[in-house]
Amino acid sequence: MESKLCDLFGIKYPIIQGGMQWLATPEFAAAVSNAGALGTLNSSLSKSKEEFVEMIRRTRSLTKNPFAVNISMLPNQPAGELTLDFLSAVAEEKVDVVELSGTDPTPFVPALKNAGIKVIHKSPAVRFAKKAEAAGVDAVTIVGFECGGHPGMDDVTTLVLIPSVVDAVSIPVIAGGGICDSRSYAAVRCLGAEGAVMGTRFVATKECVIHPNFKELILKATERDTGIVQRSIKNAARNYKNPAILKLMDMEANGKPTLEEILAIVSGKRQKECYETGNIESGAIPMGECAGRIHDILTVKEVIDEIVTGAAKLLK
Known part of the structure; x- marks a missing residue:
């Protein structure tokens, strides 16, 4: 070391x-x-x-x-x-x-x-x-x-x-x-x-203060369960492909969403609420591809x- x-x-x-x-x-x-x-x-x-x-x-x-x-x-x-x-x-x-x-x-x-x-x-x-x-x-x-x-x-x-x-x-x-x-x-x-x-x-x-739902999500994830969004605003971000992120991926692939539409999904406020409540279906959940190797x-x-x-x- x-x-x-x-x-x-x-x-x-x-x-x-x-x-x-x-x-x-x-x-x-x-x-x-x-x-x-x-x-x-x-x-x-x-x-x-x-x-x-x-x-x-x-x-x-x-x-x-x-x-x-x-x-x-x-x-x-x-x-x-x-x-x-x-x-x-x-x-x-x-x-x-x-x-x-x-x-x-x-x-x-x-x-x-x-x-x-x-x-x-x-x-x-x-x-x-x-x-x-x-x-x-x-x-x-x-x-x-x-x-x-x-x-x-x-x-x-x-x-x-x-x-x-x-x-x-x-x-x-x-x-x-x-x-x-x-x-x-x-x-x-x-x-x-x-x-x-x-x-x-x-x-x-x-020790991580995130809701246990997110820890379990990492254990269940594979290397294929994350995706890149926010390319349209030149701020690429890799997140877990929950329904919210899949929706944004589709929006960016088939059109040009406004900044307001993007922030409605990925805002820090929304992310914080999800972390605290355990809502894994909504908001942006940053997750690396290595989640598929964490068990x-x-x-x-x-x-x-x-x-x-x-x-x-x-x-x-």
Whole structure:
């Protein structure tokens, strides 16, 4: 488990919890960090800077180990957008690691680095990874086409994308997309990644706060049960093919739905309600293709332990 990421972030294992919107709570992030990996707190859980600071402090009270904060940024800053407040909060609180995504990180990196914070930028393609490196980030997360959530628009798989980015940049690369166990982890390390980020596998854990219906859904899913939507608005997203997503796939294949029609199905508010009530038929459920390879609900520590011990044997 030797990796540049271990020294860079002060962690035992180079395994990182994905942003997992609505699910990346202080308690969950702390559970991952306490198991030796890097837990992640999602800023989207907060409605104000003050609330976000409180969540950071709560996470810190639950683990002595480093953890990250995920901040998804918009290309512009409309009224009511809290990105700048969140960035200010992490600098003031001197959070260990920040993962940025969504737009060019260049304007935000200097202030974070001056506060002693390590910066990761999530990128879906080689060209964006090179731009992030030029901006001064410490590492890049690269997600292949298999990943749940947003894989980018290029449809390039993890197997091809990871070594391409490793060859193109000099900073550590964190691989995402299709990783759920020791075999897939060992594979991306052999491709040159310094570590891995996982989302879907961490959803199917005992500590995850999502309704049990969704955990059971992952266990029953096959590698063919997810699909890509939102291509029409250039925001490709992989979700479980429930009735709502199948409807949107049909709308996009046979016409051009309006932004309002798309958001009526995939809005974060609707997703959050589904997560809380257990409604698996409605809303967008981000899920990676690796769901077809997940067959049990484990503790976070059990997931990480399997990767650590299994990958060591494979790589040996």
